[in-house]
Amino acid sequence: MGLRLMGDEDAFQQSKDTVSMIVVIPVIFIFIILTITLFSRFAVKSFDVREVHHPLLMQRAVLSSDCFSDGNEIYAEKFTSERFENCLKIKGRNIGIKATLEYDGKKKEIYDNILMTNRDFLCHGKNICSDERYFVLVNDNGIKKGWINIFVIELKNE
Amino acid sequence: MNKKGAEGFLWLKVFYFILALIIVILLYGFLSGKLSSIIFLGYASREIGMNIDAVKIFDDGDVKITEEFKEPLYLEIKDSKVNVRSAANNRSLEYDFFDGDNEVEYSSGDKAYKKFVIEKNEGGVEINGR
Numbered sequence: 452m453g454l455r456l457m458g459d460e461d462a463f464q465q466s467k468d469t470v471s472m473i474v475v476i477p478v479i480f481i482f483i484i485l486t487i488t489l490f491s492r493f494a495v496k497s498f499d500v501r502e503v504h505h506p507l508l509m510q511r512a513v514l515s516s517d518c519f520s521d522g523n524e525i526y527a528e529k530f531t532s533e534r535f536e537n538c539l540k541i542k543g544r545n546i547g548i549k550a551t552l553e554y555d556g557k558k559k560e561i562y563d564n565i566l567m568t569n570r571d572f573l574c575h576g577k578n579i580c581s582d583e584r585y586f587v588l589v590n591d592n593g594i595k596k597g598w599i600n601i602f603v604i605e606l607k608n609e
Numbered sequence: 610m611n612k613k614g615a616e617g618f619l620w621l622k623v624f625y626f627i628l629a630l631i632i633v634i635l636l637y638g639f640l641s642g643k644l645s646s647i648i649f650l651g652y653a654s655r656e657i658g659m660n661i662d663a664v665k666i667f668d669d670g671d672v673k674i675t676e677e678f679k680e681p682l683y684l685e686i687k688d689s690k691v692n693v694r695s696a697a698n699n700r701s702l703e704y705d706f707f708d709g710d711n712e713v714e715y716s717s718g719d720k721a722y723k724k725f726v727i728e729k730n731e732g733g734v735e736i737n738g739r
Contacts (some may be wrong), residue, residue, distance in 0.1 A: 461614065468621075481633070481638055485645070486636070486640070486657050487636075487639070487640065490640055490644060491641070491643065491644075491647060498648075498651040498652070498655060500655050500659070502660065504658075504659060505664065507659060507662040507663055507666070508662065508707060509664050511666045511707075514666050514667070515665055515666050515667075515709075516668055517709045517710055517711075522667075522668055525724055536711065538709045538710065539660060539707050539709060540689060540708045540709060541707070542689050542708070544705065546731060583663075591625065595735065
């Protein structure tokens with residue numbers, strides 16, 4: 452078989468390959484960078500533990516002696532928004548907690564983060580709301596049976 | 610195309626294949642390393658943050674939580690934030706917890722620990738690296 456010079460068609464094919472290589476290589480690198488960025492973002496986002504975290508806050512509000520209770524009973528005089536804000540510090544986060552104490556025909560509502568009052572309508576999509584009701588003993592000039600309702604709303608940061 | 614041209618074309622394809630293989634192996638190694646590190650740090654920071662919130666429920670000394678991780682970590686807790694930094698690759702991640710009146714502050718300093726003991730004492734939450 453004799454030697455044959457590169458024909459017009461081959462030359463065209465080779466130049467086409469070179470041009471496609473110039474395009475394909477940067478595309479590969481852009482793809483790599485995008486994949487790394489997206490993977491890193493999703494890996495962190497997939498660690499959304501707010502639904503696990505909320506029950507801890509609720510238990511803390513009900514049981515901790517830093518809040519209203521001594522571990523056994525809730526003291527009616529300690530059940531104030533000011534004490535609530537000090538025992539569970541929100542510090543500018545998109546979270547709000549409402550606690551409602553009902554006993555002996557009385558009803559008291561307190562808030563941790565007043566900005567989040569009446570934001571129940573935001574409980575959809577990526578925002579997470581938790582609502583729990585606990586039976587409690589209330590100390591208000593004697594021990595009374597009652598209920599405490601804790602409502603937590605946390606808005607997605609982005 | 611002559612024989613030389615055909616050979617050159619074949620080598621170019623081999624080169625493409627090797628290049629693609631190298632890119633895939635490097636990308637896999639990088640992503641798997643980075644991801645497992647992020648997953649580990651994400652887990653560790655959230656676990657410690659929630660441990661602090663959990664011990665705050667109880668009275669002094671009622672509950673003591675010991676956490677042991679697979680890798681040593683530098684731990685810093687300040688301003689309602691848990692910051693964990695891997696001793697292996699220096700990557701770090703932060704997670705918020707809910708502080709109270711007695712603010713929790715801790716720093717493992719220049720020592721990385723695998724084990725952390727978290728408990729509530731009279732002075733508030735106490736954390737010790739071991």
